[in-house]
Amino acid sequence: MxxxxxxxxxxxxxxxxxxxxxxxxxxxxxxxxxxxxxxxxxxxxxxxxxxxxxxxxxxxxxxxxxxxxxxxxxxxxxxxxxxxxxxxxxNLASITPNDVSLPREDNGVQDVVDQFFQPVKPTLGQMVRQKLSEGRKVTCRLLGVILEESSPEELQKQATVKSSVLEVLLEITKSSDLYLMERVLDDESEARVLEALETAGVFTSGGLVKDKVLFCSTEVGRTSFVRQLEPDWHIDTNPEITTQLARFIKYQLHVSAAKPERTAPNVFTSQSIEQFFGCA
Structure with a gap:
């Protein structure tokens, strides 16, 4: 047992x-x-x-x-x-954003670092080249874009160059072949425009000469100038001309205070060329 x-x-x-x-x-x-x-x-x-x-x-x-x-x-x-x-x-749940804090000294250092690594703003020349997509030739009308006046009749009395546009013109002439053109009613208006451009220093930059300022007596003549020059960009204020040239010109800038209802895909709209290129 x-x-x-x-x-x-x-x-x-x-x-x-x-x-x-x-x-x-x-x-x-x-x-x-x-x-x-x-x-x-x-x-x-x-x-x-x-x-x-x-x-x-x-x-x-x-x-x-x-x-x-x-x-x-x-x-x-x-x-x-x-x-x-x-x-x-x-442990992770116990750590909240409110619990994370930096000393005042660290905050000051962080501000300096953030300021140092801020994105560098592109220069006007870089913005002009970027907007023009490296376009080698540009045509532009004078009235309402380069000049304060907006009609040929006003040019019979005076011609005034916009001071805000000078820097943009200088950058355009550095990277592109620029041609200016306008319709005038008489020879006096033509001479007045050339004198205003020269006084403003447009011809002293070396990129624009008087031979590249073209004059005509009709709107059709300005359209013909553009088609003959075959630019990469054309800048104008007349919506009819912009529409006519949309089939022949690669890009266009329509300068107008009011945006038109219908535009071609290759036509951009801005209140001024300064605003379009980021200068204003």
């Missing part, structure tokens, strides 16, 4: 299986030694039930003990990972 009480459950189960195996062996030997017709139904049923009991007992003892031992480490790992993730998430 002391031996059975000190033995483990596994040893007891092993002894039970041995006893069952011995009993099954004895019964099987009896079965083969006795003719089957002499066995009754009770004996056959008892042997079959005993064999089934041994099989299920062996499976129940052998299979389950190994599975929990293999799965327990995984469960422990999952629980550890879950706890670690929970701790990390709680």
């Amino acid at each position: 002391a031996e059975s009480s000190s033995s483990s459950p596994t040893e007891e189960i092993a002894r039970l299986i041995k006893r069952l195996s011995a009993y099954v062996t004895f019964k099987m030997s009896s079965l083969f030694s006795t003719s089957i017709p002499n066995l009754d139904s009770r004996s056959i049923g008892a042997i079959a039930g005993l064999a089934i009991a041994v099989i299920f007992t062996w499976r129940a003892i052998r299979a389950p003990p190994g599975e929990p031992r293999r799965r327990q480490p995984k469960r422990r790992m999952q629980s550890a990972e879950t706890s670690s993730a929970a701790v990390a998430q709680s």
